[in-house]
Structures are given as structure tokens and as C-alpha cells.
Amino acid sequence: MTFEPEELGQSWQELGAMLRDIRKAAGLSGDRLAARCNMSQSKVSRIENGKARPSLLDIETLLTALDTPPEVVAEVSALARTANTEWQDARGLRRKGLDKKQRELAGLEASSTEFRFFLLSMITALLSTPEYIRASLAHIPGDHSKAVARKLERQEVLYDRSKRFTFILTEQAARSPFLPPDAMAVQLDRLASLTHLPNVHLGVIPLGIPLPGCPLNTFTIYDDRLATAEMSTGVMVFRDPRDVRTYADEFAGYEERALFGEGCRAKLAEWSAACRS
Numbered sequence: 001m002t003f004e005p006e007e008l009g010q011s012w013q014e015l016g017a018m019l020r021d022i023r024k025a026a027g028l029s030g031d032r033l034a035a036r037c038n039m040s041q042s043k044v045s046r047i048e049n050g051k052a053r054p055s056l057l058d059i060e061t062l063l064t065a066l067d068t069p070p071e072v073v074a075e076v077s078a079l080a081r082t083a084n085t086e087w088q089d090a091r092g093l094r095r096k097g098l099d100k101k102q103r104e105l106a107g108l109e110a111s112s113t114e115f116r117f118f119l120l121s122m123i124t125a126l127l128s129t130p131e132y133i134r135a136s137l138a139h140i141p142g143d144h145s146k147a148v149a150r151k152l153e154r155q156e157v158l159y160d161r162s163k164r165f166t167f168i169l170t171e172q173a174a175r176s177p178f179l180p181p182d183a184m185a186v187q188l189d190r191l192a193s194l195t196h197l198p199n200v201h202l203g204v205i206p207l208g209i210p211l212p213g214c215p216l217n218t219f220t221i222y223d224d225r226l227a228t229a230e231m232s233t234g235v236m237v238f239r240d241p242r243d244v245r246t247y248a249d250e251f252a253g254y255e256e257r258a259l260f261g262e263g264c265r266a267k268l269a270e271w272s273a274a275c276r277s
Helices: 012-025 030-037 041-048 056-065 070-083 090-096 098-110 130-136 145-159 171-175 181-194 241-257 261-276
Strands: 085-089 114-119 164-170 200-205 218-222 226-231 234-238
Touching (some): 012 041, 012 056, 012 070, 041 056, 056 070, 098 145, 114 241, 130 145, 130 181, 171 200, 171 261, 181 200, 181 261, 200 241, 200 261, 218 241, 226 241, 234 241
Parallel strands (some): 114 164
Antiparallel strands (some): 226 234
């Protein structure tokens, strides 16, 4: 099945209706199905009415209890995967205001414990100097003072030692000249300083290091429950555990090749010195 981007993340009601139709075809009431699945009847009702997001385990449990034919299971699973994927259009985000997106990210960071960032082409706002943040927004028309302020506020989360961060930057991400050389040197120095935070694991992948496969996108993983992939036209949000695991496996491959600790600081110092020279 193929879907238009705007359809992604909008299929919960369709999924619930399909599960309700399967239940009725099996001749079961909501109460009886709930008892078979060891779920509350209210949860089954919320799922069928599109008011609750069932996990893949919930869906598997319901389909098993309903003795669903394999071809119908495949159809429901495909729809569940679509429902667990969301498209955030860049133009829509800009219309709403970039500062609102920052509040959303801050909420996601508040509710998560482990973060993994793969940075392909530029430095994320959590690691950026104010000058770098302003430069990263310069191509977008309008006043971005609120968005800049929100991005800087979000950096406080790095100092919450109950959270763990792993950042992997390619050399391109670390060295792309968004700023004049002296300001880029300061930005690289900031990256090096953040490697000393006990809950921050920051690594770089120099150009000469071969990579496992071909990275296509910057992406972020929040715990093991959600992953986002950034593209020029927007952001894809994945909640399906299979998709999150795919990104986690890709991240692990890059992590094996990155320089951390003293090796990372030495490389950042080399790049910073090159800017100053």
C-alpha cells in the first residue's frame, strides 16, 4: 500500500473500525473480547473508536483472540504501521511558528530518558552556540527571536544527570561553515567542552573512516519508543517498534566507528585550530 504524506498518522479511526468489524464478524461482544485479551472493556472500546493508540502487542493480542485469518492480519498490520508514522510538513511548521515546535521538542525531552542523535550535515540546537542557531535559521524569512530563545532554553536538559545523551556527528556536520571561521572555532570548542559532561557521550566520525552503509538523514531516537528523521521538506516520526529498532541498529553501526573521549577532543581541537589559522 502507498499513502500520501498527509495520510500518515491519521489512520487510528480506520484501524479501530477495522478491528471492530473483525470482532463483530467473529460474533464477539466487546466484553467477551476484553476478557479473552485480559484487557478492560473500556480499552477495547477506545481502540475501536480511534481514541487510543494500541501498541503492536495490543493489536497482535486482539487479532489472536479473534482467530483472524493471515491475510487480514497482514492488512491490519500494514495499517497499524501507517498509523504509527507521522509526517510533519516543514511549511506547516513554519506557518504555526518555529517556537511552537521547540515547545513540542522540550516536552518530548522532558518525558524521555535516553537520547541518540545522528547528525549528518549540521549541529543540533542542543549543542549549538547562539550565533550558530541564528545562522541555521537565516534562510527562513521572518523574526525567529522566540525560536532562538526556545532552542537555547532546551539546552538546560543536557545538565539533567538523570538523562543520557549520545551524539554522533560526521565531520561534515561539525565543520560545515555556517559561520565565519573564528565563530566556527568557538562552536567546535563548545562541542569539546560538552564531552566532559558525565551524561553526554559525544563522538565524531572523520571523513576517512568507512561507514556501514550510506547515511541518508539526520535522525534522533527517544528511548526505544520513538524516532524522528529529518528531511528538507519536513520530519518523519516513527512509533512502530520495528522502525525504531531499524534506526537503533543503524545508530549502533555509526557508534562503533566514531571517536569519543580524548580522540574526539583531539579531532575537534584540530578542526578548531584550522578555523583560527
